[in-house]
Amino acid sequence: MTEREELLRIRDLTVTFPGRDGRVVILDKVTFDVSGKEIVGLVGESGSGKTMTSLTVMGFLPPAGRVEGGEIGFKGSDLLKGTEAQMSQIRGRQIAMIFQSTRSALNPLMRVGDQVARVYRIQRGLGAGQAKAEAVRALSRMGIPDAERRARAYPHHLSRGMCQRVLIAMMVACEPDLLIADEPTTGLDVTIQAQIFELIKEVQQATGASILLITHDLGVVAETCQRVVVMYAGQVMETAGVDSLFANPVHPYTRRLLHSVLRVDKKADMVEVDAGFSEEVTYAIKGCRFASRCPRVLPQCWEDHPVRVEVELDHWVRCHNLE
Amino acid sequence: MSAPTSAVFSPTSTTRTMGRVRRFSKLLQQNRMLLVGLLTLVIAIIAALAGPHFIPYGPLETAPELKLEAPSLEHPMGTDNFGRDILVRVLHGIRLDLRIASLVAITALLVGTLVGTFSGYRGGIIDDVVMRITDVMQAFPSFVLAMAITAMLGNTIPNVVIAIAISYMPYFIRLTRGEVLTARELGYAEAARCVGNPEWRIMYLHILPNCLTPALVQATLCLGWAILDASGLAFLGLGVRPPTPEGGVLVGEGAQYIISGEWWISVFPGAVIVLLAFGFNLIGDSLRDITAQEER
Amino acid sequence: MDTTAQEPLLRIEELVKTFHDGPLTVHAVNGVSFEVFPGEAVGLVGESGCGKTTAARAILRLTDPTSGHVYFDGIDLTTLSGSQLRAQRRHLQMVFQDADTSLNPRFSVRRTLAEPVQLHRLVDKENLQERLLEAMSRVNLDPVFLGRYPHQLSEGQRQRVGVARAIITEPKFVALDEPTSSLDMSVRIHMIALLQRLQEELGMTYIFISHDLSAVRALCNRVMVMYLGTIVESGPTDEIFDRPLHDYTRALLSAIPIPDPQAKRSRILLKGEPPSLFALPRGCGFHERCPAARPDCQQRRPELRDVGGGHLVACDRF
Secondary structure (H helix, E strand, O other), rough: OOOOOEEEEEEEEEEEEEOOOOEEEEEEEEEEEEEOOOOEEEEOOOOOOHHHHHHHHOOOOOOOOOEEEEEEOOOEHHHOOOOOHHHHHOOOOOEEOOOHHHHHOOOOOOOOOHHHHHHHHHHHHOOOOHHHHHHHHHHOOOOOOOOHHHHHOOOOHHHHHHHHHHHHHHHHOOOOOOOEEEEOOOOOOOHHHHHHHHHHHHHHHHHOOEEEEOOOOOHOOOOOOOEEEEEEOOOOEEEEEHHHHHHOOHHHHHHHHHHHOOOOOOOOOOOOOOOOOOOOOOOOOOOOOOHOOOOOOOOOOOOOOOOOOEEEEEEEEEEOOOO | OOEEEEEOOOOOEEEEEEEHHHHHHHHHOOOOOHHHHHHHHHHHHHHHHHHHHOOOOOOOOHHHHOOOOOOOOOOOOEEEOOOEEHHHHHHHHHHHHHHHHHHHHHHHHHHHHHHHHHHHHHOHHHHHHHHHHHHHHHHOOHHHHHHHHHHHHHOOOHHHHHHHHHHHHHHHHHHHHHHHHOOOOHHHHHHHHHHHHHHHHHHHHHHHOOHHHHHHHHHHHHHHHHHHHHHHHHHOOOOOOOOOOOOHHHHHHOOOOOOOOOHHHHHHHHHHHHHHHHHHHHHHHHHHHHHHHHHO | OOOOOOOOOEEEEEEEEEEOOOEEEEEEEEEEEEOOOOOEEEEEEEOOOOOHHHHHHHOOOOOOOOOEEEOOOEEEEHHHHHHHHHHHHHHHHEEOOHHHHHHHOOOOOOOOOHHHHHHOOOHHHHHHHHHHHHHHHHOOOOOHHHHOOOHHHHHHHHHHHHHHHHHHOOOEEEEEEEOOOOOOOHHHHHHHHHHHHHEEEEEEEEEEEEEEEHHHHHHEEEEEEEHHHHHHHEEEEHHHHHHOOOOHHHHHHOOOOOOOOOOOOOOOOOOOOOOOOOOOOOOOOOOOOOOOHHHHHOOOOOOEOOOOOOOOEEEOOO
């Protein structure tokens, strides 16, 4: 293990939900870290459990969900063992989150400037006038032109890209140590998306916070993140530094993902895919959940969940069939 | 290799039917209103269909020596002023009322949904005109409207059915139109056009089937209202007339005897009318709740 | 591809579409002209509000163009009556973006697929089943799905039913509206492989509307870039992607994240956001955000000019 200061330390996190025939394991022994001052990408397709993981960290697990095991270490203490009161101290102030659906995350009846100002008043204890001024400054820093006038607008007057900047401003106002961004640019145009990611990177540099970036876009991961966590069907398959992951993907799922990525900067050939691809996701009750689609599956894969193995420096994989 | 539990399985037709039966009984368990309503109706229908076979008297059979007898073992609901057995008349009345109510509901449903779909899909002037006409129709209480139409058309049972159906049509038109307004913006309407469907097919084969649910729920409620309306009109002498046994007719026949103490002539038919309407209302209301929940 | 000797299958002439929202007017498509030759796969790209979807729908006359002409196989679609247009639809099909809502929830897959065949009376009853099975196998769907309903299918399966429906009448022209945009990574790559294979096997002519540029690069041999309702650049795929000339195209391409940490990037960040479609800027629609804007750019809207090799650009610099 390298000498990195650990900010978030998730170990064997297991979460279940009620299903038709008993409880369904939605997160299965999820394990990864986020260190100080780094951007970690949490990658997976829909149903991989990436959003559920972040909700659990924030303590926003829906009532039907139950944490059945594991720990979420944040700055040394286990968030799962804390009380709701302690959690609400941490939430917002030390860990902040922005979601996909930007417009519904903002109060439609309140001007955006007031919403940002409110964060300054509550989290930083500023007075009303000071908070308002600070809010305008924050909006301007986020690249919103004519910030003074825009602060008086309501969310539905602003484009989605602008709304996302407002949310980032609110998040930054908290000065958190950890920012969780769940697909912050879904639905945004590519050019706006590029602007938003530049902004996120600037914010990270300026505040020294760490970011857990949830995304399904491998391009975003390659450009923005330093480390990557790959999830599938509620299990973490591989974690590595970004260079290491792209240069040397080990897990069959990661390899399949990287193979399926198309690039704009290279001439495209005919795409080859595995025949017999089935979309129906079958969960093995025990064992590795990729077993039903894995080209390298062994009988063992249906029985035991593979153990984390460090295949190179800081590059961890869960697979029985490492070549 | 242990077999994984699959999230998908292929059902056979037997398992599908068993599944449906199980779901239906679960539905009944969770919706007591529906259960009670259905039971009430089923009992009423069975009684109405089978009952008269077990009763030795006909509905029009007079027996002057037995007139105005109170309820007893031979005549559980008593006799009226012609000595006719009220129970058998009530049971026949249920048959007639249910027939009228069904005809009314089906007519209003058919015409109302067809017009509503056309109006909602086309929009523009046609829609405006249809909406103004329904506004005018809805300005009158439906009973009054039915009375007026019966008076215009002539005092026969078919005309009463038409009159009541017309008075209900605005509801169906509006309900269906509302659903169609949403549905026509959906992808499948456009896809249907893209594939080469003519307008009438898009309206009636693609969109209407997806918009029927609120109209069907309304139709069950209309069954209940229709019984009340038909009985009310019959009580006033419009539509069904004595000696034909029908709820409202029977209540009318007994109206003058309430004061003199022969309460059973009106009260039993009246109670049955209420029971039928109540049963349909329970079904309609619980269907509305169920379908509203599913949409969520 | 030798297009010189052929007649275009589709010729669009000055297509304009405006919407009226009360007192406001939305200028969705502002004078679009282009040709598509048989066998071509043309990509129509741009960001939200550029008018690509509206243009496609106007071309198929799913909405009526405000002005302009659409010549399909020599016939002007804008002048056809209802039944004449319906007859043409056999050869003008579309795969819709959202497979969830574009399939009638009450229709089984069989009914959805059989309908176009029956409407255009393409086969008789005995051969219908064969036609259905053929379409299903072309999109890699097991025939058992014919009896299923949309809510019983996964996202990718629904999308494939949409594709099957579009090709079952053996149309001469198919428009695909964002067929990959709502799909997960693995499903998306299978859809792209499927579309590549269909293109080879069936030789149909396509327009592929998308903001997913890497998919466009894999599927199209020609690309047209739209901004604010007009085409700003068009040309052969590799030409546009490797040597983009219009500043918007360059910014657009540079904005796309590349899934390779080692790749070289030079990101061109545009200022601000696209102007509103209610009030188009004077002159060149892009001048407010263009890094190379000159005072002249406000005066006139530049025409599409050929700079060689079929590469057209709408910018006064060229």
